[in-house]
Amino acid sequence: EQEIKRLAQILTAPDGVKLINRNMHFHQMLTKGLEFSYEVNDETYTPHVFPIDWEHPENNDFLVVNQLPIEGRMSRRPDIVIYINGLPLIVFELKNPNNEQATVYDAYTQIQNYTYDISQLFNYNAFVVISDNVETKHGMPFADYDFFASWKSIDGRSVDNNRANTMRTLIEGLFPKDRLLNYIRNFIVFLEEGSKITKIGAKYHQFFGVNFAVNEAIRATRPDGDRKIGVMYHTTGSGKSLSMLFFAGILSRHHEMENPSIVIQVDRNDLDEQLHDTFVQGKSYIGHVHHAENTEQLRTLLRGEAGQIIFSTIEKFRKKEGETRHPVLSERRNIVVIADEAHRTQAGFAGGFAAQLRYA
Template identity: 45%
Template sequence: MAEEYRFNENELELVALRWLEEVGYTSVSAKELEDSGMSKRKDYKEVVLIDRLKEVLVTINPDVSMAVIDEAIKTITVHKHPDMAVNNQTFHRYITDGIEIPTREGNRNVTKRILLFDFNEPRNNDFLAVNQFIVEEDNQRKRTDIILFVNGLPIVLFELKNATDESVGISDAYNQLQTYKQEIPSLLTFNEFMVASDGVQAKVGTLSSNEERFMVWRTIDGKVEHGTASSQLEVLIKGMCNPEVLLDLLHHFILFKTDGDKTIKILAAYHQYHAVNRAVEEAKRAVSTEGDNKIGVVWHTQGSGKSLSMVFYTGKLVQELNNPTVVVLTDRNDLDDQLFLTFSQSSDLLRQTPKQANDGDELKELLSVNAGGIVFSTMQKFAPKEGNQMDVLTDRRNVIVMADEAHRSQYGFSADVNAKDGSIKYGYAKYLRDALPNASYIGFTGTPISSADKSTKAVFGDYIDVYDMTQAVEDGATVKIYYESRIIPVSLPDGLDIDDLVEDIVEGQEDDVASKT
């Protein structure tokens, strides 16, 4: 790691380019790019490096004609909507799903799907870092600090400020990025995330992120978290911009959440990214023929984005485990509704529409498939209609049960005998396993329990990832609200006013706080 040093803006660009080279980028200045012929831009209005894009598309789509490749490039570069944010969402869908191009083969009409990236083999993609890249639009000419082009597409934008000038800070970098959105939106149409840094601090956000939602990326390898003694920019570059992680982020860890007329682009934070990937690997182990069906516990403090971590986890799990059925479990109707809404608003990432069981019969119907599906249910629906034996709803092994607030209602495996009439009753956890005998289980919680008769780890397995309140507050992912000797941690999504949350708490509407955050 680099020693702490306050770089001026030019030095910061050069050292950032060096760090990018260390993780696998070719770096050039815009002038070198033009002079060497590495880019054949007709003018400064072109923001995609067409020749580089075409070369990679031919390599990773070897079975299509050049005419289809050219049509795909036209689809990418010709914007269909006047709103940059709408075009950005469309472009992200091209990244994750590819582009379908109708064409003819002999006498048949066929559709070819063109992939923009090779997500399985990073080395088949082209990673280029360019500084001082000029963009011109509507008589506005802007010289950007650093752009990361992947396969010729301007995916990541860096805005760097002079750390030796005390009057300039990271807020100025953030404000400059907002100016770019207004003055050169054609560039930002392709942006997946943007980085603001003053050489001391470095934060990352999306097109829709307000300044408070620009977050620090604190780890390179997912194991060691780096504090203030390390360069935040170096950690961010090596931790999230290295080709393997960057492709994974583009593929699985960006979602567009629409609520009414407002669409927010969300990028996973570092704790979400690494927790999800660990949890996916643990799921592969647990569901194998030698597995114990206990995936483990994700212990992330309240307010740190646990619900979205569950969305990211489900989205990647569905692809990595070849389309399992995911049962999302809560113990209260209001929580079931809230989590179902979050998943429903994220259906693009999930690539399917979640279903919510209204009763036990509908739950059984939703589970009577061979694979696939995201099914929402409360624990209470897993109860026998009579007696103490719950019917088997499915004995498939490709079922993942994901329990929210996993420290609650997940116990009661032993019989509880009524002293008056001798009747026997079990807890919902036992009935759940009667109904899904070969499923694997993962718990998400902010407050795990460990006691002789109630242990979250005993039910679900070892801790997969721990992200406590101290880390969350330090990262700005959670705000502590102190009220009547209680600490109430909340996260603040884009556009949410903390004063509104405090008012809800004072008025005793803490469920409203939970639904908003």
């Protein structure tokens, strides 16, 4: 029991020179837990500790606090802070509805001021919500205003485009306890490009679409599953690369999938650069990414046992001389193939690349 205080200090003092580095380090401890060593009677114990019980949302302590004064460079009072297990993870900034001039952008500006005036609060922040009592948006405190978005669905099936409903849709669509924990754990990613770090959170279509796809993947890979997951359609600019990253990350951690291998299959020789870059930059979320350089390397990777993420172009699933069809590389049920631009090379199982991929 006397070690709890020391553990709390580790959790509440994340490393990092800049605010975003501290926020990233804290998010890693929050979502992945940490190894904690302590001694009792000359015996050393090293449990893996999670500050949140992710699997059982109701086991956690949720607290909504209104107008909490916080001392920093200046004294500030954010409108609403949501604590989970004593950690201030979400901040709401609400503009006065009686002030006709106040806009949702003013709420955004206020959040930017907070990150300077009471920066310690944002060591722990998962995301923020801004509202002017008509329009409500969510986003990352470090992001430009253009990246803030409304949450437009409660059930992921019907979309509500009425701006005046955006607060209710956000609360009912994202803030049920199980959904909120799912979002914080699985739908926030830090992309690292050299020393530059960008924190990104999913929009509603990614959250619902990926969750539906994950459920289908689990169903399809069960012993009685039909091995077919489905198609997820994206319009240009709607974050396809990130949806694929979230999908791969959740599957790779899901206990029912038992450490799957995920093959990301693109159909252009130059690889889909943006997609590959997103996965490489998201290593803190997804881990190491393999890139199959040739047919031989692809076969070796797929014959391997443990879960891994493999990028390949489809024509690497080719027969070698003397082979009438592709040899079976693995009998495992938990190899998931994500086809990017699936319409071009997936048609027909008469013997094209798609057929060879199936045989493999």
